[in-house]
Amino acid sequence: MTHILHVDASARGGDSHSRLISGELVAAWKEAQPDTTVTYRDLGHQDIPYVSEPFIYAMYTPPAAQTPEQKALLAPSDEMVDELLAANVYVIGMPMYNFGVPGVFKSYIDQIARAGRTFDPATYQGLLKDKKAYIVVAHGGGGYGPGQAREAYNLLVPTVRTVFGFLGVTDVEFINLENLNQSDEVKAPILAAAREQIKKIVS
Ligand SMILES: Cc1cc2nc3c(=O)[nH]c(=O)nc-3n(C[C@H](O)[C@H](O)[C@H](O)COP(=O)(O)O)c2cc1C
Numbered sequence: 661m662t663h664i665l666h667v668d669a670s671a672r673g674g675d676s677h678s679r680l681i682s683g684e685l686v687a688a689w690k691e692a693q694p695d696t697t698v699t700y701r702d703l704g705h706q707d708i709p710y711v712s713e714p715f716i717y718a719m720y721t722p723p724a725a726q727t728p729e730q731k732a733l734l735a736p737s738d739e740m741v742d743e744l745l746a747a748n749v750y751v752i753g754m755p756m757y758n759f760g761v762p763g764v765f766k767s768y769i770d771q772i773a774r775a776g777r778t779f780d781p782a783t784y785q786g787l788l789k790d791k792k793a794y795i796v797v798a799h800g801g802g803g804y805g806p807g808q809a810r811e812a813y814n815l816l817v818p819t820v821r822t823v824f825g826f827l828g829v830t831d832v833e834f835i836n837l838e839n840l841n842q843s844d845e846v847k848a849p850i851l852a853a854a855r856e857q858i859k860k861i862v863s
Pocket residue numbers: 670671672675676677678679754755756757758759760798799800801802840841
């Protein structure tokens with residue numbers, strides 16, 4: 661049975677293209693496999709804490725020695741890690757902001773990269789096993805793909821591939837939506853191509 665962790669990171673709501681397509685992928689999956697369960701996390705409309713000094717000390721204190729304050733500091737991180745461990749498919753929608761992941765997604769990364777929970781600090785092996793990730797990325801511009809003019813500007817794909825790979829998630833497929841700051845006529849084939857990709861994914 662599939663358990664999807666669906667995450668959105670756009671700051672926008674109804675106008676967001678990454679939310680639209682990530683939502684369509686989850687809906688198509690549920691239609692194809694009705695017993696699919698879904699956990700949803702809306703990073704775009706949530707405050708994810710930054711790494712702070714107390715958080716660092718809490719993270720590296722063995723659970724039995726943690727104070728109630730430290731446990732409380734780690735609670736959001738633990739919850740996000742639990743979600744990742746429980747799901748076997750990740751569907752993540754996010755915009756490209758200033759060539760990289762949205763700041764809130766970087767904060768999410770800092771919450772989920774946990775020694776002993778999502779990676780083994782002795783071996784640097786990832787502990788998220790047998791997961792598949794689909795990453796829907798919305799871009800206002802274009803040319804960020806391999807061999808294209810702005811490939812070197814694309815800090816988002818290397819960030820996601822490196823961090824998820826480190827945590828054990830090496831099976832990552834991107835659904836790229838480029839040139840969205842354009843007319844509906846320009847956008848239509850871009851969204852249509854994403855929908856074709858979704859059909860292939862769920863078939
Ligand atoms: C703060 C900010 C930074 C952005 N930086 C980029 C960028 O570096 N490259 C790009 O192609 N588009 C950029 N855009 C455009 C967004 O990626 C585009 O509007 C996208 O559709 C947003 O995702 P959403 O539709 O899911 O909200 C930026 C938009 C904002 C608001």
